[in-house]
Amino acid sequence: xxxxxxxxxxxxxxxxxxxxxxxxxxxxxxxxxxxxxxxxxxxxxxxxxxxxxxxxxxxxxxxxxxxxxxxxxxxxxxxxxxxxxxxxxxxxxxxxxxxxxxxxxxxxxxxxxxxxxxxxxxxxxxxxxxxxxxxxxxxxxxxxxxxxxxxxxxxxxxxxxxxxxxxxxxxxxxxxxxxxxxxxxxxxxxxxxxxxxxxxxxxxxxxxxxxxxxxxxxxxxxxxxxxxxxxxxxxxxxxxxxx
Amino acid sequence: xxxxxxxxxxxxxxxxxxxxxxxxxxxxxxxxxxxxxxxxxxxxxxxxxxxxxxxxxxxxxxxxxxxxxxxxxxxxxxxxxxxxxxxxxxxxxxxxxxxxxxxxxxxxxxxxxxxxxxxxxxxxxxxxxxxxxxxxxxxxxxxxxxxxxxxxxxxxxxxxxxxxxxxxxxxxxxxxxxxxxxxxxxxxxxxxxxxxxxxxxxxxxxxxxxxxxxxxxxxx
Numbered sequence: 001x002x003x004x005x006x007x008x009x010x011x012x013x014x015x016x017x018x019x020x021x022x023x024x025x026x027x028x029x030x031x032x033x034x035x036x037x038x039x040x041x042x043x044x045x046x047x048x049x050x051x052x053x054x055x056x057x058x059x060x061x062x063x064x065x066x067x068x069x070x071x072x073x074x075x076x077x078x079x080x081x082x083x084x085x086x087x088x089x090x091x092x093x094x095x096x097x098x099x100x101x102x103x104x105x106x107x108x109x110x111x112x113x114x115x116x117x118x119x120x121x122x123x124x125x126x127x128x129x130x131x132x133x134x135x136x137x138x139x140x141x142x143x144x145x146x147x148x149x150x151x152x153x154x155x156x157x158x159x160x161x162x163x164x165x166x167x168x169x170x171x172x173x174x175x176x177x178x179x180x181x182x183x184x185x186x187x188x189x190x191x192x193x194x195x196x197x198x199x200x201x202x203x204x205x206x207x208x209x210x211x212x213x214x215x216x217x218x219x220x221x222x223x224x225x226x227x228x229x230x231x232x233x234x235x236x237x238x239x240x241x242x243x
Numbered sequence: 244x245x246x247x248x249x250x251x252x253x254x255x256x257x258x259x260x261x262x263x264x265x266x267x268x269x270x271x272x273x274x275x276x277x278x279x280x281x282x283x284x285x286x287x288x289x290x291x292x293x294x295x296x297x298x299x300x301x302x303x304x305x306x307x308x309x310x311x312x313x314x315x316x317x318x319x320x321x322x323x324x325x326x327x328x329x330x331x332x333x334x335x336x337x338x339x340x341x342x343x344x345x346x347x348x349x350x351x352x353x354x355x356x357x358x359x360x361x362x363x364x365x366x367x368x369x370x371x372x373x374x375x376x377x378x379x380x381x382x383x384x385x386x387x388x389x390x391x392x393x394x395x396x397x398x399x400x401x402x403x404x405x406x407x408x409x410x411x412x413x414x415x416x417x418x419x420x421x422x423x424x425x426x427x428x429x430x431x432x433x434x435x436x437x438x439x440x441x442x443x444x445x446x447x448x449x450x451x452x453x454x455x456x457x458x459x460x461x462x463x
Contacts, residue, residue, distance in 0.1 A: 053367055080373035090368035094386050103382060104372035149368075156372060 001028040003062075004160055004191045005050065010059035012045055019045045021215035023059070027160075030189040034202035034223070037212035038238055043195045046212065047162050050193065051082040064159050080108055083153030087165040089145040091137040091152070097124070098133040101152045109156070116155070123151040127181050143174030147181055154185075161185065163194040199243060203227055211235045252431035256422075256438050263421030264442050270335065270417065271404045274342025278403070279396075281343060282350025289355045300351065307348035313409045316341045320413040338410040338417070346403045353395045357388040390461050397454040401447050418442055 005027040012020040019042045027033050035043045048054040050061060052068055052075055061068040066078055092100050101123060102116035111119075124130050127147035137145055146166055153161060163182065167175045179201050186192060186205050196202060202209050203223045210220040211232070219232040227243070230236045288300040307315070319341055324332035361384050369379030411420035418439055426435040 051371055053371060076373045076375055079371055082371075084368075084371035086364060086368065088364055090362075090364035092365065092368070092383055092387075094390075104374060107378050107382065108373040152372070 001030070003027070004029045004031070004064060005193070006060075006062045007050075008060040008062075010046070010049060010061060011057045012042075012049055012054060013057045019215055020049070020057075023215075023217060025210065025217065025220075027191065027193060029191055031207045032186045032190075032192045032194065032205055033208045033210060034206035035193065035195045035210045035212060036197070036199070036202060036238075037218075041212045042215045043212045044164055047164050047193060047195050050160075050162055051079050051084055053084070076108070080104075080156045081159045083156060083158035083161040085146070085149050085153055085161065085163045085166050087168050089137075089142070089149045089169075091145055091149055093137050096134050096136055097129070097140070097148050100137065100148060101155045104152070105155050119155055120151070123154050124148075126154075126184075127151045128177070141174055142170045143177045146170065146178045150178075150181055150185075160191045160193065163192065163196070165195050165197065167196070167198055197242070199227065211238065213238065252429065252434035253438055256425055256429075256431065256435045259425045260418060260421055260435070260438055260442060263416060263418035266335065266415065266421075267404065267407050267417040268446070270338040270342055270407050270410070270415065271400070274339045274407075275346055275400060275403055277339070277343035278346030278350055281347030283354050285347060285351035286354025286358065289351065290358060304348045304351055307345055308352075312341065312345050312406050313412065315345060316410055316413055319344075334410070334413055334415045337413055338407060338415045341410065342403050342407065345406065346399055349399050349402075350396065353392050353399065354388075356395075357391040358384060360391060361387050393461065394454055394458045397450060397457070401450055404446060405443065 003026050005025070007023055007025040010020055010023040011018065023046055025033075035046065037043045045054055049056050050063065050068075056069055059069075063078060064081055066073050068075070068078065092103070095103065098117065098120050101120035102111075102113065105111040105116040105119060106113060121130070121133065124133055127150055129144060129147055129151070132140065132144065132148070137148065140148065150161075150166075166182070167178050170178065175198070179198065182192070182194070182201070183205050194201070194206070206223045208220060209223045209226045211218050211226065211230075211234070213234050219226065219230060219235045226235065227239065230239055285300045285303060288296050289304070291297055291300075316337065320332060320334070320337040324330045324337065365383055365387065366379055369383045370376070374382070407415070407417050408419040410417055411423065414420065422435050422439045426432040429435075
């Protein structure tokens with residue numbers, strides 16, 4: 001199958017501190033890859049390198065055939081192919097739910113307002129929030145905010161969706177709705193990279209699990225295998241603490 | 244009774260002081276208009292990635308904030324325009340420039356602080372959707388930052404309005420200058436100065452009330 005993302009020897013340092021110490025990974029079209037690991041392992045940094053929210057120190061990232069680090073690549077254009085969902089939602093508080101979703105299609109893709117609105121209404125329906133189009137983010141619960149954030153990213157019709165701990169800031173009873181939206185998305189064949197602490201989700205929805213620690217991929221493989229029979233001692237120790 | 248009041252020094256000074264108030268408001272309004280433009284450019288300049296731009300903006304802000312506006316006005320009117328380049332700058336124009344340059348430095352700090360206070364995640368969300376740096380600033384950061392600028396901007400307006408009084412030393416015909424002219428001729432010193440204060444307060448008190456309302460409404 002087609003390689004949607006390929007990462008070769010990716011290094012990332014913040015000053016003296018090397019956070020990523022050589023990551024190699026390939027993610028196929030329609031694959032759902034869950035990245036797990038202890039905090040400080042570099043998993044969020046890895047994800048943020050995939051749409052250049054972090055500058056890459058060295059190495060290569062190719063997304064849908066385009067090299068991220070090539071100076072000739074139009075990074076804004078490439079980012080429209082890569083949707084990102086943040087832990088803290090990062091909705092625009094001064095814009096209504098509908099405007100949050102229509103802003104980028106109108107300004108980046110130059111869609112008309114009607115066209116963008118039509119897409120936004122469909123997406124809100126998809127995430128179960130059709131009745132919230134005209135409210136402002138502050139009146140939504142965390143779970144609703146995150147679903148709006150997913151709809152906002154989907155409005156650009158991305159080929160890949162990156163999720164950076166999408167449920168970590170939510171009250172436990174609100175996690176389910178967000179995970180359901182993500183499951184639906186996976187079923188539709190979206191390529192997804194999910195940094196998560198939701199082991200149940202990783203096990204059920206993930207096609208593959210990557211375990212990261214100390215800036216490298218320690219172990220990867222089929223979720224069943226990783227969760228029931230981890231080979232690497234670090235994986236064993238991490239899983240024994242959280243499961 | 245009414246005749247006595249109408250005949251009092253308080254009332255008689257009004258038409259004369261009114262001329263000064265018009266100049267005071269004119270200098271403040273035009274000066275702040277340019278001050279906001281300067282402040283916005285310099286404030287954003289202080290957030291630039293380029294060190295040289297940041298350095299220039301810092302020097303401007305520190306020099307202006309670290310010296311009194313009276314010295315700046317004298318420097319501009321006598322020091323630069325008369326002594327250095329031999330230009331006969333109109334006093335009103337000198338006042339406008341002094342307010343613009345002075346308020347510009349303070350407004351720059353207001354702009355920088357407000358833009359800096361917007362969470363980094365807002366910028367990242369914009370960029371991750373494919374918006375350019377400029378679009379992210381224009382549609383996402385600036386509208387939120389602007390709300391936070393309103394209270395301190397209003398404060399600066401009041402300060403600049405009062406600062407125009409120092410321009411009497413360069414013979415700008417503003418409110419205080421007119422008052423001095425008036426009481427030097429009539430010797431109604433107390434009455435004239437009471438009226439001067441009332442004139443300032445008529446403008447500054449409503450601005451204060453509007454600001455407090457806005458602050459509550461914007462919840463900042």
